[in-house]
Amino acid sequence: MTRDATFRIWRSEETAPGSPGSGVASGAHHDYTTPVTEGMVVLDAVLEIQAKQANDLAVRWNCKAGKCGSCSAEVNGVPRLMCMTRLSDLPLEKPVTVEPMRAFPSIRDLVTDVSWNFAVKKKIKPFKPRPADAPDGTWRMAQDDVDRVMEFRKCIECFLCQDVCHVLRDHQKFDEFIGPRFLVYAAALEMHPLDVEDRLDDLRREHGIGYCNITKCCTKVCPEHITITDNAIIPLKERVVDAAYDPIRLLGKVFGGGSKSKA
Amino acid sequence: MPGYETVEHDVLVIGAGGAGLRAAIAASAAKVKVGVVCKSLLGKAHTVMAEGGVAAALSNVDDRDGWKVHFTDTMRGGQYLNNYKMAEIHAKEAPARVHELESWGALFDRTPDGRILQRNFGGHRYPRLAHVGDRTGLEMIRTLQDHGIHQGIDVHMEHTVLTLLTDGGRIAGAFAYDRERGRLKVFRAKAVVLATGGIGRSFRITSNSWEYTGDGQALAYDAGADLMDMEFVQFHPTGMVWPPSVRGILVTEGVRGEGGVLRNSEGKRFMFEDIPPLYAAQTAADEEEGWRYTTGDKNARRPPELLTRDHVARCINREVKAGRGSPHGGVFLDIAWIKEKIPNSVEHIKRKLPGMYHQFKELADIDITQVAMEVGPTTHYMMGGVRVDAESQMSTVPGLFAAGECAAGLHGANRLGGNSLSDLIVFGKRAGDYAATWAKEHALGRIPEEAVAAAEREAMAPFERPQSADVAPFLLHSELQDCMQDLVGIVRREEEMSRALTTITGLQSRAARVAVQGNREFNPGWHTALDLKNMLLVSEAITRAAIQRKESRGAHFREDFPTKDEAAGRINLVVRRGPDGAMQIVPEPVPQPTAELKAIIEEMK
Numbered sequence A: 001m002t003r004d005a006t007f008r009i010w011r012s013e014e015t016a017p018g019s020p021g022s023g024v025a026s027g028a029h030h031d032y033t034t035p036v037t038e039g040m041v042v043l044d045a046v047l048e049i050q051a052k053q054a055n056d057l058a059v060r061w062n063c064k065a066g067k068c069g070s071c072s073a074e075v076n077g078v079p080r081l082m083c084m085t086r087l088s089d090l091p092l093e094k095p096v097t098v099e100p101m102r103a104f105p106s107i108r109d110l111v112t113d114v115s116w117n118f119a120v121k122k123k124i125k126p127f128k129p130r131p132a133d134a135p136d137g138t139w140r141m142a143q144d145d146v147d148r149v150m151e152f153r154k155c156i157e158c159f160l161c162q163d164v165c166h167v168l169r170d171h172q173k174f175d176e177f178i179g180p181r182f183l184v185y186a187a188a189l190e191m192h193p194l195d196v197e198d199r200l201d202d203l204r205r206e207h208g209i210g211y212c213n214i215t216k217c218c219t220k221v222c223p224e225h226i227t228i229t230d231n232a233i234i235p236l237k238e239r240v241v242d243a244a245y246d247p248i249r250l251l252g253k254v255f256g257g258g259s260k261s262k263a
Numbered sequence B: 001m002p003g004y005e006t007v008e009h010d011v012l013v014i015g016a017g018g019a020g021l022r023a024a025i026a027a028s029a030a031k032v033k034v035g036v037v038c039k040s041l042l043g044k045a046h047t048v049m050a051e052g053g054v055a056a057a058l059s060n061v062d063d064r065d066g067w068k069v070h071f072t073d074t075m076r077g078g079q080y081l082n083n084y085k086m087a088e089i090h091a092k093e094a095p096a097r098v099h100e101l102e103s104w105g106a107l108f109d110r111t112p113d114g115r116i117l118q119r120n121f122g123g124h125r126y127p128r129l130a131h132v133g134d135r136t137g138l139e140m141i142r143t144l145q146d147h148g149i150h151q152g153i154d155v156h157m158e159h160t161v162l163t164l165l166t167d168g169g170r171i172a173g174a175f176a177y178d179r180e181r182g183r184l185k186v187f188r189a190k191a192v193v194l195a196t197g198g199i200g201r202s203f204r205i206t207s208n209s210w211e212y213t214g215d216g217q218a219l220a221y222d223a224g225a226d227l228m229d230m231e232f233v234q235f236h237p238t239g240m241v242w243p244p245s246v247r248g249i250l251v252t253e254g255v256r257g258e259g260g261v262l263r264n265s266e267g268k269r270f271m272f273e274d275i276p277p278l279y280a281a282q283t284a285a286d287e288e289e290g291w292r293y294t295t296g297d298k299n300a301r302r303p304p305e306l307l308t309r310d311h312v313a314r315c316i317n318r319e320v321k322a323g324r325g326s327p328h329g330g331v332f333l334d335i336a337w338i339k340e341k342i343p344n345s346v347e348h349i350k351r352k353l354p355g356m357y358h359q360f361k362e363l364a365d366i367d368i369t370q371v372a373m374e375v376g377p378t379t380h381y382m383m384g385g386v387r388v389d390a391e392s393q394m395s396t397v398p399g400l401f402a403a404g405e406c407a408a409g410l411h412g413a414n415r416l417g418g419n420s421l422s423d424l425i426v427f428g429k430r431a432g433d434y435a436a437t438w439a440k441e442h443a444l445g446r447i448p449e450e451a452v453a454a455a456e457r458e459a460m461a462p463f464e465r466p467q468s469a470d471v472a473p474f475l476l477h478s479e480l481q482d483c484m485q486d487l488v489g490i491v492r493r494e495e496e497m498s499r500a501l502t503t504i505t506g507l508q509s510r511a512a513r514v515a516v517q518g519n520r521e522f523n524p525g526w527h528t529a530l531d532l533k534n535m536l537l538v539s540e541a542i543t544r545a546a547i548q549r550k551e552s553r554g555a556h557f558r559e560d561f562p563t564k565d566e567a568a569g570r571i572n573l574v575v576r577r578g579p580d581g582a583m584q585i586v587p588e589p590v591p592q593p594t595a596e597l598k599a600i601i602e603e604m605k
Helices: A042-052 A115-123 A143-153 A160-164 A179-190 A200-205 A217-221 A228-245 A247-256 B018-029 B067-077 B084-103 B136-148 B215-222 B287-294 B309-321 B336-340 B345-352 B354-364 B419-441 B449-464 B473-487 B494-511 B524-548 B595-604
Strands: A003-012 A027-036 A072-075 A078-081 A096-099 A106-108 B004-008 B011-014 B034-037 B154-156 B159-167 B170-178 B184-188 B191-194 B233-240 B261-263 B331-334 B373-382 B400-402 B571-577 B583-589
Touching (some): A042 A096, A072 A160, A078 A160, A115 A179, A143 A179, A143 A228, A160 A179, A160 A217, A179 A200, A200 A228, B011 B170, B011 B215, B018 B191, B067 B084, B159 B184, B159 B215, B170 B191, B170 B449, B191 B419, B215 B400, B215 B524, B233 B309, B233 B354, B261 B309, B345 B354, B400 B419, B449 B524, B473 B494, B494 B524, B524 B583
Parallel strands (some): A003 A096, B011 B034, B011 B191, B034 B154, B191 B400
Antiparallel strands (some): A072 A078, B159 B170, B170 B184, B233 B373, B331 B373
């Protein structure tokens, strides 16, 4: 059951053979036609084109099973993992467009510079556990408490939510807003059964949680089906508001150097 | 010539999976300057794909467990070719390393009394694998990554190391290029830790990512280090077989740990028909006992689906060859059947195996809570690798360390599931600790300018050569994969492996003429051209060692020598470059356990 399909892939402008990279972002779409068979995903087609027609077509990928979050791109304009996008779900009578994530600077072809994300993560206060529960230095936790944050810990850091978020993509608030991925990360830490760190002030002042106006675009593109907005961002927003405007907490801060309430 | 920049660290770690990150954290804690180079972005390394869990005798689920049992299980699984000292250290230290992960924020599934839950796995006598659903690897790498980024470690993402640099026989650094822009770099370091993982990309059907090109093994060999046990390649019994594009992707052993059974096209549970004597006393007598084991009955014995991976893979292979396979050339792995046993099976499966549910639903349109999966063997893990000292993980090259999959010794002839993640954290930490100590006691070596210049010329040459179809990098890679898959795979024969050697030699001479198009900026054709050398080298080592081991043991199965040979069971095969530049395979005696450890092995038999 083989047929031909055409892929309209965004390619960076050519530079001299063998030269080091220029970092120039200009480019254009190129059409490649390749045979496709049952069960194939977009990444299969792109790698086939790379192997047979364009050895220098740049694309990131690792696991090919939706577990590593490397092959993020925009397929027919929608941010997706190429390895989890089945061709049978796309209209193949017209060319399938494959483009790099638009919110991030281009490196080459489908590869973008996502280093901003790694820098942002460092700014979030790390995990800080409560003292151990048992004399042997271990903790006791209920499965229910673990389950509560499991959803957030499924994140594979594909950054598709960052790509689609209009605060970053359209308004370029990279200096003021950490984006959905890192709100999920902060939520995972804040709701971790053992964590005693307080990140609420940072979320409000440094991390720009107020910029999110809950359009839920991030939730829609998440390949791990994390309910980013409802389960991570909205509860965080509530905690931030409670913390910022709770008079008893404010008093506690003055006299006790701050404390953290666990939901 | 393009020229290069120089970066300096005390300890350079190559690879950022579980072992590399754990080594970097350990070295950094010892207050030396640490750099990590990795081929992918941080957090994408192959550890992320580990599913089932991390083996550690915490004794949370069954208090009969302990380091002695774990040690014995590991030795039995490795068919006693393991380095006993490594197996002992591993079994003793794994619990502390797992608890340490928890103190850094990792979350594992819990027992009813709130401790870390442990699950059954092939070859482990008691429930031993700490896990979180079926994404334990992700939890582990994210924990190490998120802890590591606050330890002052320099991370050089998307860099490939081309060669190690030595100074009078000791390590001096590494020569690399960054994949994004193609710039060349010299990393000077007092100690280097290899944590580069495995070799799966030399085979057609593999669960491994593109990164698994045998870099650590090849770099070490070229630097003059010994490799060992290279004939032992683990074929995981359950990879996806359909659709074609996902062939090889792993289906966790956790499916069988949770009660999944293997059936052939006649509906028969064929694993009951072939139970090796070494395991007969520990294996369930019938299906009912097997199920009781899965549900935690301490008096029941393991179902035969949980025999070691090498054995299960061969049984599947046999069923398929005998014409009793599934429509797409595998067998059936059925977890849906547990609905006969428990009322809420759909929810139970989704909670215990969320990743598998998701993977089959999205990639194959199959609901595993309702129907059986089709599975078949896939190249999964390299037991062999850099020969290291058990305590320090130092190779035979002074200052060069190795940990995790790229090191040899712990797993012997066959690795037990779950012993890989524990390997990473136990020996990753040790490699980092000892590399830091080494770095404190030694100055930087001299950078050999002539070797750097030669490596630079070699790296740039593919752009300058005339292009022709027979030296295209992807073609050469593809031919190698077919060769290894067909001739040095799960069932081996001398005649086929000799043909493989001829093919590999031919590919090596063509790879020396490999030509690429485009420029140096994130150019996968060029990347593959440079990876070929390592893939070919490890393929040659695997093949030569596999020819020399004229017996069947663990993961190495010879159709022409189908039984174990007692004499061969007392030797490890060491691979090193001889004085004439040719690869040598040298038998060396397996180190014998102390009397105390021998007694433990006997007692637990």
